Amino acid sequence: MEKKDIRLELLMDAGNGAQSAASMLINEFAKEGKYVFIEPMIPAEISPPKRTPHSMSGAIVRTSNFEISCIGSSSDLMLVEHEILIDRRLNDKEYTKDTIILLDAGDERRNKDGYQAVYNRMDKLGLTYVAFNLPDVCKSIMLQLKGRGKNMVYLGMLTAIFNSNYDKMYHFVKTSYKKLSPEKQDLNCELYKEGYKFAQSEIDVRYSIESKRDDSKKVFMDGNMAISFGAIDSGIKLFAGYPITPASSIMHELAKIFPSYGGIVHQAEDEISAMGTVVGSYFSGVPAMTATSGPGLSLKQEIIGLAMASEIPAIIVNVQRGGPSTGLPTKTEQSDLQACLYGCHGDNTKVILSVADVEDCFYAPHVARYLGEKLRVPVIILSDYATSVSFKVIGEPTQNKLENIDDINDDILERFFLTRFKEEIPMVKNNQSIPGEQGKERRVTGLSTDGDGRVDFSSDAAIDAHNIRNQKMHILKESLQKPEIFGQEEADLLIVGWGSARGVIKETIDKCKENKLSVSGLHFKIVNPLPLGLKELLSKFKRVMTVEVAYGDRYKSAPFARELRNETLVDVESGVCEPSGRPLKPDVIMTKIREVLS
């Protein structure tokens, strides 16, 4: 089947290597010139018991001959290790009538009834499925590997099904398991070969995607890698963090390479401490960043308050996961918006950026530095689980090796719909010197101060400080451009989102155009402050609704809907607001759009 766009998923018990097989497959796809986007599915526990629904692990891979902006709605092909996993996965309803399921029936003798129930379920849903049994030769090789290696069989099968290059992949398999003994490496290669042969002769499903990527330089990375590289390129020199999923991989990536770029990675004793170290470093003139996720963000809030009051820049990456509390640590959500906006005590004056995709992740640290250092405020970069782990093929970003923030490229500012500041930015404290500057020694404090930085509890000093802090935010507000619009500036319906919602909004609006529906899309990257002129912009649409991976219902506005209502007094509805842990799906939004327009 020749296709432009395919989504496949490989599901296995955790620990059986589905992710490594999937990542080998997509690496090969990417090298072949296809566009790919991968979303790993990772259980929250390290080794959940096998053959249970909790053990579902694997990857969703979307590949196409055009640049992909989101993981999509449903899979064309699912290759699944056993009946429990497919039963679990069907609950997510990410299939269509055209979905083909390849179900390994190797466990059928262990649970005949279970398999039968799943067959019945798939029949009822009208799904096409193929239950297959691996040849005995695979089983005997796997026995020699103590039961391991099934992922290589599946990789072989997928190579055949997707008409990928067998020789190249074989070589890849051969060189991928360097830590194994040569005998075991060979056994893995054998399994790969047998899987390939098996699918060639026994599985009657084929897909191919023509590769027509341009020859400009491409890189293949996930959101957290991009943030790490961006931190280095933006001139940040200190990273302080405390392990938390899904932010940890930023620390891991930097720990490998930061020292050779003159950077320091500090693993702090907790998130409060990491935040303090960032503030100490920035006060001393060295740009610093921390990265965390929801629970860690809560801990950082007090020192974020200190940074606001004492006019010390700070960069905080918050990779959102499902909450509240430990919630869904390996699933995505966009529910931390208000915790970022208001989570700190007192009046809040901080900047909140969000990233739409992997490329934004690379440039966000640059913009955070620019805004943080110009305004001398804390800047939060909001990413989310989906973006952080999604590997994507993108054009190679330009390296800037930024030192002085005034040298930031206009293109980077524009990517975030921002214009360079033209005016002097007022400061509460006139002296903003850094240690080492003689004759300009100064103390900063969380206490109220006058313009000379002296502790001053008078009403005048308090009001002046509030005014100036907010004035800075207003200067930024005036420097924001109109956010990105998809479609016409007037329509029956506007769907609005922020951060990782961009890809889904874009794809949905494309579909609306095909279907001649009067629907437009609006997407924000900077979510605090919001730009001027929003009321006028929103008023051109008969209805406005948000799409967010956050909770909202008829009595409670979803977070971003609430902010927009508050800002514009326009009746912004909470459209698709389902914190299910899964990214937004274009099909779900389409269904909602049809419902709203009818």
Add this chain to the structure above:
Amino acid sequence: MSSEKAVPKKFSIKDYKADSPRWCSGCGDFSVLVGMRKHMMDAQLDPANVVHVSGIGCSGRLPHYFNTYGIHGVHGRAIPIALGVVLARPDLNVFIESGDGDALSIGGNHLIHGINKNFNCVFVLLDNQIYGLTKSQSSPTTQTGFRTPSQPEGTFMDPINPIQVALGLGGSFVASTADWLSGHFLETMNAAAAHPGFSFVHVAQRCPKYNPEAWDYKSSSWYSFLNHENGVAPDQKFGPDATIVDHDPSDRSKAFEYAQRVPRCFGVFYKDDTTTCYAKVLQDKKNKGEQPTDLFAKVRL
């Protein structure tokens, strides 16, 4: 910490003075302020290269009163902030001022890791055995039975022994002094600053307002001084009746023994210049890091 010795003296005591303090009269924080200014002058530290970092409390106000750089941070978290300064700028001289509540209660976790990381700074714990700024609640060092608004029938727990804490955590420099022993205080500061690593200095600090009974500064028969050529000499002027015990600060097990006398014992309990310094490890890593080649080499298709 490096101390610059310049002759003739470039900086006089007034070069270290900033705003006027707002403490109660008779507060031990005044003596600490004066003693630390004297130390900076003795060491001829350039005020521009000094950063004082503090938490919240009466003691937390100290940085405001030195004409150096300073961060008056949040309650209990001076150590992480100071670590940020040290990691970013190893050229600076960093002092931390913290209270007994600040260091041993809300900031306990950071104290553990500050001592363990052994980064280069002088950490001064101003121990008045009370929460001063919030008006006299029991602190981790309040004497058992002492009545406070939060424990009106008398503080019911045994106090934490800060020296045992610091020694137990592997502190590389552990000393105790008192605000009213001006000579001893100054010498202790000088020794602490000369030590490479996290220098833990416990200071008995008078709070005439809320806990005047904590420290009987008028007599000296109730405490002892540790004496050694590698430590700090006893203060014969302000502590004439104190017992003097010889103690070699390189002897860790003896240090634990004398620590049991705290809070009735002043001097250098322990000192080891060879302990690994976290900030230095990270600095070295960075300085000898391989030169960057190509940021995207690993991910380019």
